[in-house]
Amino acid sequence: MTGSIPSGPRGEFEWIDRLVELLGPAANVPGGGVAIGDDVAIVAGPGGETWAWTVDTLVEGVHFRFDWLEPEDVGHRALAASLSDLAAACAEPVGALVTVAGPRETAEAFLEDIYRGIAALAGEAGCPIVGGDLARAAGPLHLGVTALGRCPSGAPPGRGGAKPGDGVWVTGRLGAPAAALALLAAAGDPRSLAAARAHPAVRRLARPTPRLAEVAWLAARSALHAMIDVSDGVSSDAAHVARRSGARIVLDVDRIPVHPAAEDAAARLGSVARDWALHGGEEFELLLAVPAGAIEPYVEAFEARFGIPLTRIGFVEAGRGLVRRDGRRETPLPPGGWDHFRVARPEPSP
């Protein structure tokens, strides 16, 4: 179960814990593991197969804005978010269902293009769209995707398997999605908004690549102790892994690979690109904990094959929590509190 109703007296994890408690025995899968608390549910299929199942909802004004992204991008991102959850579960897509709820005007203006974006990524990722649901509703458009995947290696590592001594790795270069949102938010008039929309950071935000092929390649070569996709930011997602694994993660912040588009945006805005790379969400890159030495031999081949870096950014040790190491100094690293599109908040912060 994933979530963000972060404001107010009860935070996200308190909500999830409370709801799981209310579900009680209804939150158990007969004959299978229960992944409530993670981004995917694990379903034990007959014949010993393991399937991963996820659902994500993107809400207009919270997770996307039509003045910031093309509707094709919105569709792409909705499917990509669920496929990224499957990737983090080492799963191969079986199919997806799409739900749309919103006003007629929004549907007429954007729905066909949203589906074009979904269809294009579905084709690339080999994930057929096998159904869905349309509902009329006042208010913002809600776009939901539920996806099923097969886990060829059985139950996936999840977030809870990191062990002291593991290396902590990340795919790709980070920071561009947060940079994109900063550029878009800073654009004060239509002309500067158009310029912002053309920036490479915004193109990176608009079209994340779920790392399905990458994870299959890695899983064939190394044990993967823990895995999560970076949707809330490295600082938040690494903290999830540390918390669920009952271990301490030390991040060498200087090693986090920063996307060049984020560097460019930071220069324009007078910001620090590394902060975006550390705390920014919407990346859909993978954060992995793997045994020391296990994937070092394959880094070069990975980078040649997929055209993105694979970088060790820290390690796991005994203890609790998440710390950053700068040189010889270690300091606690609070989660960045990633808040999606940081657009007009639907509720006042207390």
Place this chain on the structure above:
Amino acid sequence: MTGSIPSGPRGEFEWIDRLVELLGPAANVPGGGVAIGDDVAIVAGPGGETWAWTVDTLVEGVHFRFDWLEPEDVGHRALAASLSDLAAACAEPVGALVTVAGPRETAEAFLEDIYRGIAALAGEAGCPIVGGDLARAAGPLHLGVTALGRCPSGAPPGRGGAKPGDGVWVTGRLGAPAAALALLAAAGDPRSLAAARAHPAVRRLARPTPRLAEVAWLAARSALHAMIDVSDGVSSDAAHVARRSGARIVLDVDRIPVHPAAEDAAARLGSVARDWALHGGEEFELLLAVPAGAIEPYVEAFEARFGIPLTRIGFVEAGRGLVRRDGRRETPLPPGGWDHFRVARPEPSP
């Protein structure tokens, strides 16, 4: 794929057809049937099994109102809607995921009780809740359920298999949900609203029973050529079956069993209960097309076992469309245009 964005230049089916067209090859399941257009997708599951997969979204103000139903009822109905889709696919529940998107205030006021309602039905129906997603959003609460089920007899009949000569049957007594909505809408002050909420028709609306056990029992005894759950009303849902089967369905309207709570409400409101039974949605009873004579021998045992009637309300013949027969007269029967809770419409009708 199910849907209702019915207003405006493009109707529900035009929308679905257009979106399926846009999905193109992405709307194909390798190795499995494609159920896009029906309430469930059929997925070729592990070990050669057939799985049914559905998703439904209930939106505050469109599919429920917190001043009309208890939050536990809202949770019950959200899960019941998806389980009813599984029942119509002869599927046994494997599990469900729940998504909630809405404002913090709504979550704090109602979410725990919504989950209590979900958990209670999940326990009764043997459908574990294995995860979900929470999102903060302005506007009405959106409550989504996606459910998976196993089809022990392989690919389900769907809507398209009705054959000339088949009998058309329905489970249960109809009309109470529409009667309930009429009672609630007619209540002008808090006191009469409280009285309406206590009416048996509203209790029936609040707690529909997905006919999972009933359909398993019937499937073990008879071929089932076509099946649909009555969510849009008998007139609409029978029309779906006729359309998808390329056949004509003749309904003997006088045979439709009317719920006593609907009769009572009709007497109070000066309405015609049979119209509610014919056109009212939210029933979650099953409409079946079965070979002539196939289930007649089991009707008595069915009614004794499940405590609800099983009634032949018409038959299938060669041709197209849906007609009602009153005595010897046959007249075309247009779909009732069921519009969920008929509450303040989020969009003006054109």
